[in-house]
Amino acid sequence: MGYLAYYSGTSVVLSVLTLVGLYYLLTDQGYRVDFGWFLEETSPYMWAYIGCSMAIALSVIGAAWGILVTGTSILGGGVQAPRIKTKNLVSIIFCEAVAIYGIILAIVMSNIVQKYPSDADDDVIAANYAAGYKLFGAGLTVGFSNLFSGLAVGVVGSGAALADAANPRLFVKILIVEIFASAIGLFGVIVGILQVSNAKMGEAAGSG
Amino acid sequence: MESLTFNIDNGYLEGLVRGFKCGILKRDDYTNLVQCETLEDLKLHLQSTDYSNFLANEPSPLQVSTIDDKLKEKMVIEFQHMRNHAVEPLSTFLDYITYSYMIDNIILLITGTLHQRSISELITKCHPLGSFEQMEAIHVASTPAELYNAVLVDTPLAPYFIDCISEQDLDEMNIEIIRNTLYKAYIEDFYKFCEETGGATADVMCEALSFEADRRAFIITINSFGTELTKDDRAKLYPRCGRLHPDGLAALARADDYEQVRAVSEYYAEYKLLFEGSGTNPGEKTLEDKFFEYEVKLMVNGFMQQFHYGVFYAYVKLKEQECRNIIWIAECVAQQHRTKIDSYIPIF
Numbered sequence: 001m002g003y004l005a006y007y008s009g010t011s012v013v014l015s016v017l018t019l020v021g022l023y024y025l026l027t028d029q030g031y032r033v034d035f036g037w038f039l040e041e042t043s044p045y046m047w048a049y050i051g052c053s054m055a056i057a058l059s060v061i062g063a064a065w066g067i068l069v070t071g072t073s074i075l076g077g078g079v080q081a082p083r084i085k086t087k088n089l090v091s092i093i094f095c096e097a098v099a100i101y102g103i104i105l106a107i108v109m110s111n112i113v114q115k116y117p118s119d120a121d122d123d124v125i126a127a128n129y130a131a132g133y134k135l136f137g138a139g140l141t142v143g144f145s146n147l148f149s150g151l152a153v154g155v156v157g158s159g160a161a162l163a164d165a166a167n168p169r170l171f172v173k174i175l176i177v178e179i180f181a182s183a184i185g186l187f188g189v190i191v192g193i194l195q196v197s198n199a200k201m202g203e204a205a206g207s208g
Numbered sequence: 209m210e211s212l213t214f215n216i217d218n219g220y221l222e223g224l225v226r227g228f229k230c231g232i233l234k235r236d237d238y239t240n241l242v243q244c245e246t247l248e249d250l251k252l253h254l255q256s257t258d259y260s261n262f263l264a265n266e267p268s269p270l271q272v273s274t275i276d277d278k279l280k281e282k283m284v285i286e287f288q289h290m291r292n293h294a295v296e297p298l299s300t301f302l303d304y305i306t307y308s309y310m311i312d313n314i315i316l317l318i319t320g321t322l323h324q325r326s327i328s329e330l331i332t333k334c335h336p337l338g339s340f341e342q343m344e345a346i347h348v349a350s351t352p353a354e355l356y357n358a359v360l361v362d363t364p365l366a367p368y369f370i371d372c373i374s375e376q377d378l379d380e381m382n383i384e385i386i387r388n389t390l391y392k393a394y395i396e397d398f399y400k401f402c403e404e405t406g407g408a409t410a411d412v413m414c415e416a417l418s419f420e421a422d423r424r425a426f427i428i429t430i431n432s433f434g435t436e437l438t439k440d441d442r443a444k445l446y447p448r449c450g451r452l453h454p455d456g457l458a459a460l461a462r463a464d465d466y467e468q469v470r471a472v473s474e475y476y477a478e479y480k481l482l483f484e485g486s487g488t489n490p491g492e493k494t495l496e497d498k499f500f501e502y503e504v505k506l507m508v509n510g511f512m513q514q515f516h517y518g519v520f521y522a523y524v525k526l527k528e529q530e531c532r533n534i535i536w537i538a539e540c541v542a543q544q545h546r547t548k549i550d551s552y553i554p555i556f
Contacts, residue, residue, distance in 0.1 A: 069215045076223015080230060155211050159514060162223060166230050 044132025044201070045113065051139025052109045055192070058143030059102020062150025062185075066095035070157035077165035084164045087171060091157030094182045098150040101189040105142045108193070109135050114202030127205035138195035145188025152181035210407045214515035217295050222514070225523050228286055229511060231258030232530055234556045241537050242549050247272070250538055272538045279534060283527045284336045290520065297405060301517045303364065304398045305524055309338025310365055311394060315387045317346040318355070322379070340364075352386060368393035381436065388428060388445040395421055399449035405517065412510045412518030414449075416525075419506060421450030422479065423499050429460045429469055430495075451476055478502070493551075501553050504529055508555065526555055 024033055070091045078085045112135065116128045160174035214222075233241075237257055244250045247270040251263045262278050263270065291302045313334040320330040327347050334343065342359045349355035356369050368390045395417055402413035425446040432442050443461035446452075452460065452472075459472045473479040482502055486495040493501075503525065510522035533552035540549040 065212065069212065069219065072215045072219025073223045076220040076225075077227055079224050080227025151212060158215060158219070162226050162514070165223070165227055 039129075044129050047132035047136040048109065048113050048201070051136035052106050052113075053139070054143040055109065055139040056102045056106040056143075059146035059150070060099050062147035063095045063099035063102075064150075065147075066098065066150035066152075066154025066157065067092055069151075069154035070095065070161065073158035073161045077161045081165035083168070084161055084171075088157070088161045088164060090175065091153065091160055091178060094153045094157070094178055095150055097182060098146045098153065098185045101185055102142060102146050105138065105189060105192050105196075109139065109196055112196060112199055112201060114205075116202050116205065120203060124203065124205050128201050131199035131201045131205065134195050134199040138192040138199075141195060142188050142192040145191075146185045149181060149185030149188070152184070153178055156181055211515045218298050218517075221290050221293055221298065222519060225290065225519050226511070228258075229519070229523055229526070232526055232555055233257055233533075235554050238533065238537070238552060238554060241534070244537075244541050247275070247538060247542055250275075250534075250541060254534075272535060272542050275538050276531065276535050279531045280336065283524070283531070287337060287524065298517055298520070300401070301405075301409075302520060304394075304401060305521055306337050307365060307368075307394050307398075308391070309335040310340055310363065311338070311368075311387060311390045313338040313340075313343065314346065314360075314365070314390075315383060317343065318349070318383055318386075321347045322383070352382070365390065365394070368397070385437075385441065385445065388424070391424065392445060392447040395424075395447045396449050402517075408513045408516035409518055412513065412516055413521060416503075416506050416510065416518070416521065418450040419478075419503065421447035422452045422456075422476075423503075425450065425452055425457060425460055426469060426473070426479075426495075426499075429463055430466060433465060451479075497551070497553065500529060500532075504553055504555055529553060529555060 021033075024030055070088070074084065074088045074091075078088075112131065116124060156174065156178045160171060160178065163174055164171040237253070240253045241250060244253060248268065251270060254263070255261060259279075259282065262282055263275065266274050266278070287302070287305075291299065294302055316334060317327075317330050320333075321327070327344060331343060340363050342362060345359050346355070349358055352369075356366075360366055360369050370393075399414060399417045399421075402417065403410050405413075428442060428445050439461055443457070446457045446460065448454070448457065456472055456475065460469065463469050463472060470483050473483045482498040483495065486493055486498045488494065507522035507525045507529075510518040533555075536552050537549060540546055
């Protein structure tokens with residue numbers, strides 16, 4: 001039943017889009033499907049703030065999901081093996097770090113956004129638009145890489161807690177796997193910082 | 209994606225059951241137990257394991273049946289704790305596990321009533337995991353139809369009873385047929401449920417349940433030699449969710465002696481190994497023991513995957529095997545008959 005709904009929904013949407021596209025194409029109105037107009041008309045503030053919200057929101061989703069997966073396993077395993085409680089908080093801290101990366105970048109991004117006059121020179125306007133796109137891209141970069149990093153740390157942390165409860169010598173080895181999982185979130189942050197490093201908005205954006 | 213959503217509802221319970229699994233006795237513990245001279249020694253050695261003081265309040269001299277009851281009680285308390293904390297679909301899964309005990313209890317009560325035993329004595333012998341409200345009312349039934357209408361229609365076993373309802377009186381032969389028909393319907397239903405759940409649960413549980421189905425088919429066949437059970441009736445009792453369905457079951461239905469059953473097992477690699485090593489000579493393991501060993505191996509493998517319900521089933525089965533092991537050792541110790549004391553099946 002689920003498959004039927006999924007396939008019928010997808011096919012309806014795709015056929016509507018195809019028919020609309022063909023209509024424009026065949027009635028010589030192709031020029032009306034204008035992506036350039038869309039990009040010029042939308043404000044760079046929209047792109048910048050979507051980027052900013054994606055950075056923090058997706059990072060927090062990743063961290064929260066990771067904490068929930070790990071935390072329940074630590075609680076369950078800690079009943080019969082109470083010694084795992086304190087050591088396994090390290091997994092929770094790794095998940096939390098992912099949210100911190102997101103908030104750092106969101107703060108950096110929101111500080112970059114400035115007002116610019118609509119009658120400014122072309123290169124000022126261009127620089128502002130460019131900054132909007134850069135912040136959007138950086139936000140998605142950081143958001144998604146932290147989301148998946150948080151999930152990975154969570155699942156591995158759950159396994160680490162249960163393995164530690166069974167055999168204490170395993171914990172340090174599995175921690176190494178978690179460090180690698182956490183590193184991919186860091187990669188996202190580094191690339192995000194590079195992307196926003198020369199994004200400038202405001203009146204002075206065009207120069208320098 | 210099961211790994212991402214499983215822990216929302218079931219993470220705590222999985223951690224808990226793995227903690228219980230770590231408390232299952234290991235080979236060193238069994239070596240200690242085997243060296244005990246008396247049951248008091250056994251109790252002392254069990255105190256240093258996960259069982260701690262479970263026999264503390266029992267009056268001495270200790271009886272093997274008391275140890276049996278207390279071992280079961282500990283497992284039942286743990287299981288009930290998990291069942292109370294479970295939500296759907298884990299709660300349905302745990303209920304399915306209890307149905308096999310319910311079937312055993314019903315048959316025990318009916319058999320006991322046939323032999324004119326008092327109902328209160330029988331209730332104490334029932335397995336606590338399989339208790340249900342109408343247990344006391346079983347003695348009023350004298351035909352399967354009455355049994356169904358009076359007792360079973362309100363229990364979860366009602367849909368399994370459809371094939372058994374008849375107006376014949378309950379007697380020895382019919383009771384065994386009822387037991388096997390109920391069990392067949394139950395195991396096929398459980399198999400379907402696990403298949404629908406999918407993922408690692410289906411992997412672990414479908415393998416375990418198909419082995420259980422095939423094991424029942426073999427045991428029914430072997431036990432029916434020399435009884436009045438016709439081949440057609442026998443064929444109706446085989447559960448169809450195992451590897452033997454359909455060809456092996458058809459061959460088993462035609463089998464007349466043990467050698468033909470062994471010949472059927474030759475077609476299936478795992479079962480061939482089980483039949484090969486077994487026999488009734490001293491020094492060889494019996495077929496039942498080989499089946500238990502294989503089951504233990506499957507259950508231990510069930511713990512190798514995370515984020516599935518099979519760990520709960522595996523835990524119950526392994527605790528049962530542990531109970532059987534400890535009681536075997538206790539009996540050997542109590543009767544001072546130590547030649548076969550090493551015939552327990554080590555788990556970890």
